[in-house]
Amino acid sequence: MNALISAKNISVIKSGKNILNDVSIDINKNDFITIIGPNGAGKSMLLKCLMGFYKPNIGAIKTKPNLKFGYMPQNLDVIKTIPMKAKLFITIKKKFDKISLKKVISETQIENILDKQLSFLSGGEMQRVLLARSLLNNPELLILDEPAQNLDVSGQTLFYKLLQKIYSKRGLSILMVSHDLHLVMVSTKQVICLSNHICCCGKPQQITNDPKFLSMFGKDMAEVMAVYQHSNKENFENN
Amino acid sequence: MALISGLVGCFVVWRRLSYYGESIAHSSLLGAGIGILIGIGINFGVVFICLLFGILFLWLQQSKALSSDTLLGVLAHFALAVGIIVISFNKIKIDLHAFLFGDILTVSITDIWGMYIGVLIAITLILSNWSSLLLVTLDEDLAKSEGINPLYVNILLTTIMTIVVALSLQIIGLLLITAMLIIPAATARRLVNSPEGMVIVATLIGIFSVVFGIYLSVEMDLPSGPSIVVVSSILFFVSHMFGLIAKNE
Numbered sequence: 001m002n003a004l005i006s007a008k009n010i011s012v013i014k015s016g017k018n019i020l021n022d023v024s025i026d027i028n029k030n031d032f033i034t035i036i037g038p039n040g041a042g043k044s045m046l047l048k049c050l051m052g053f054y055k056p057n058i059g060a061i062k063t064k065p066n067l068k069f070g071y072m073p074q075n076l077d078v079i080k081t082i083p084m085k086a087k088l089f090i091t092i093k094k095k096f097d098k099i100s101l102k103k104v105i106s107e108t109q110i111e112n113i114l115d116k117q118l119s120f121l122s123g124g125e126m127q128r129v130l131l132a133r134s135l136l137n138n139p140e141l142l143i144l145d146e147p148a149q150n151l152d153v154s155g156q157t158l159f160y161k162l163l164q165k166i167y168s169k170r171g172l173s174i175l176m177v178s179h180d181l182h183l184v185m186v187s188t189k190q191v192i193c194l195s196n197h198i199c200c201c202g203k204p205q206q207i208t209n210d211p212k213f214l215s216m217f218g219k220d221m222a223e224v225m226a227v228y229q230h231s232n233k234e235n236f237e238n239n
Numbered sequence: 240m241a242l243i244s245g246l247v248g249c250f251v252v253w254r255r256l257s258y259y260g261e262s263i264a265h266s267s268l269l270g271a272g273i274g275i276l277i278g279i280g281i282n283f284g285v286v287f288i289c290l291l292f293g294i295l296f297l298w299l300q301q302s303k304a305l306s307s308d309t310l311l312g313v314l315a316h317f318a319l320a321v322g323i324i325v326i327s328f329n330k331i332k333i334d335l336h337a338f339l340f341g342d343i344l345t346v347s348i349t350d351i352w353g354m355y356i357g358v359l360i361a362i363t364l365i366l367s368n369w370s371s372l373l374l375v376t377l378d379e380d381l382a383k384s385e386g387i388n389p390l391y392v393n394i395l396l397t398t399i400m401t402i403v404v405a406l407s408l409q410i411i412g413l414l415l416i417t418a419m420l421i422i423p424a425a426t427a428r429r430l431v432n433s434p435e436g437m438v439i440v441a442t443l444i445g446i447f448s449v450v451f452g453i454y455l456s457v458e459m460d461l462p463s464g465p466s467i468v469v470v471s472s473i474l475f476f477v478s479h480m481f482g483l484i485a486k487n488e
Contacts, residue, residue, distance in 0.1 A: 048380075071380070071381060071384035076381075081255070082434060083431050083433055084433060088433065117432060
């Protein structure tokens, strides 16, 4: 077993509610897993368990020794009250060398905004800065929690393109919570539908035909997916 | 005291803890009462009760059933009410007026040494944990993902705030302590572009306010605490006026 993180039959029960129910998940090298699910489905809790912030009531999580992972939160909420340049934010409390800093800065295309105050960054710029910070220690696994939620559609597209580029260049693994499945269809290799338990999982094109997916997200969503699937078909066949 | 209030004040402003500072100040009255009642002295009583208050708050906050400001509103006024009752016991002779508004004449040489030690401890704690404090301030989950325990950092910050409140109580008074924490930091906010810069400027403003405020109180026979707060407030308005003018130009 060479999984980076492997969770076996984990359950989380909090104030009488079953937030996660018998969830098993393996994250392997070079995986690109997207977790989708309705609000309150336990998506963030699953991430917390996998990162070791929260201990599940039942089940076990095995993590590869000395696993280096980078975490990208949705947003920061204090950016208005604290004066700080983007460059300082990226490097606080991080061990890094100059070469990886340079590499990260050019990868995420933030050369021009390094000296800007965090409070003056646009949504897209902020996401790139957060991404840069999570990449600075050359992680084997990148964990993202709804990274593009605060962006408009074109911003989302740009962000996922950037993520795809970093994924294929660095050869790392990605675990992401995202609602923008139609946008990550091309990149992601595996989709997990979570609604306290794992409803269904598989390749994106399989999952849109799954009756459980249809009952969770409705037919409209599946049809939207299907459209994207056609336009992306060549990509998948090449894989 | 002026040295430390600017430093801690920045964290209070960044993390929106001003109501929390207010609450610690409220509970200090109970601390003083209990300190006299059981004979360990005002300062130790204040530190003890305020720490207890802080830890109780952090613990209750974990459940997230109530918002922080509601929780603080309950705890702070409970502590204040019990404090007033304790002080109303006949045995205790305490100058409530000096307590609420601060009276620099009640400070003794021993108190001053206590302040030196307290300030030294608080500054050392903050500087040696500077980047952890900063990261937890920005995002607790991000800090966790990099191996920092936010609970530990929050307890540290609570401890430091408690020390500062206990130290400032005699000079500034219970009602105005929060002002001493947040006004210098808020004044500095517009003038700087880095967290370190904000701390330095806030500290300078704090020192100036305390020195000039006390000078005024001596020269014009005014109460010390309010004089300090008025001086720092004037600086706050001036800096914001300049900020607005600079923006318009």
